Amino acid sequence: MSLMKTELQKMLDGELYDASDATLVEMRDKARTLTAQYNLQMGKPLAERNDTLKQLLGACSTIDIQPPFFCDYGSHITAGENFFMNFNCVILDCAQVTIGKNVMCGPYVQIYTAYHPLVAEERIKGPELASPITIGDNVWIGGGAIICPGVTIGNNTTIGAGSVVTKDIPDNVFAAGNPCRVIKQINPDKTEFV
Template sequence: MDDVAAADEPRLRELLAEDEDVRALFAGEWIRYRASQTLPALTWEAQSACARINRIFFDDPDEAQRLFAELVPGAGSGIDSRPPINLDYGIGLTIGDRTFINKDFLVVGGGRVTIGPDCLIGPRCSIYTPNHAEDVERRRAGWERASAVTIGAGVWLGGSVTILPGVTIGDDAIIGAGSVVTRDIPAGVLAVGNPCRVVRKIAGV
């Protein structure tokens, strides 16, 4: 992610300028998460915020909404969600206006994750951005790198959809329940399966 993309997130911009591990994470370079002084603290902070949001969501919805806006500075307006949510990082996550996120939403790893406006995210959907090193010694040493995930406007993810690192899903696509999305999906199609494949165009798109 470049500085222009980070311009709407002052804290992320500051971290990118000050911390080499954060810069490398968002640049998609190799990092060692467990050896970092910064990254585990950021995930601890985000996961703690998620735990609090989940705990108070129904008893104090205004405070839960405030905490969510603080956790995800890239969140738009009119977002509706259901607990629990579980994010490794709130920074770098962009969620478009009027998107609905159902329960058990999970985003694992860092780097840029963009969800467009007017999306429907079904229950138990997961987004994964990191890849660990294939080489055994490098993997044991903790090397990994994140690849950005982009979900376009008006996308509908059915329940229990899993999206893997580096995937882009085009506008208005529908991903069937239980699918594992391993590669890019074009706009305006229905795609299902493991691995997820295009079935047909969506009428009227």
């Protein structure tokens, strides 16, 4: 006898799921309450804000997310040490979002694990999909960049402002554009600025 998967399990396994499932709605409502509380703490000391972030994200150490910040669940976001995210960023964490250490995001960065069927007939039925996103160590993501579902960004990489990242980006490169593409390799022995 096979057990039926919950909508949460389907979501995290990358299968079609029903986002209106009561458990998922309850989880999102809890995250909305915590993000609203966090966003009201703008101007308060980082340590005080991080108490709320720990409730939202679970274990977090030296991270600094400038309010306002928005996410779907919070519980599917893992961030390494020295993570910085500037104002007005969004993480739709319907699948796992893994962020390495020393990652910096400019304002208005959007990280989307969620997506929908392309065929309109299927899409209007309401099912959703999600694919995990992984961001390596020492990554800089410029303001207004959009990271699409299923993308991996390699270590020591810089994503230019306003980029739309639709495919994996390797280690040690500067990538930019819509769609985002590798512009050049980064030479660790040379000081360069974007």
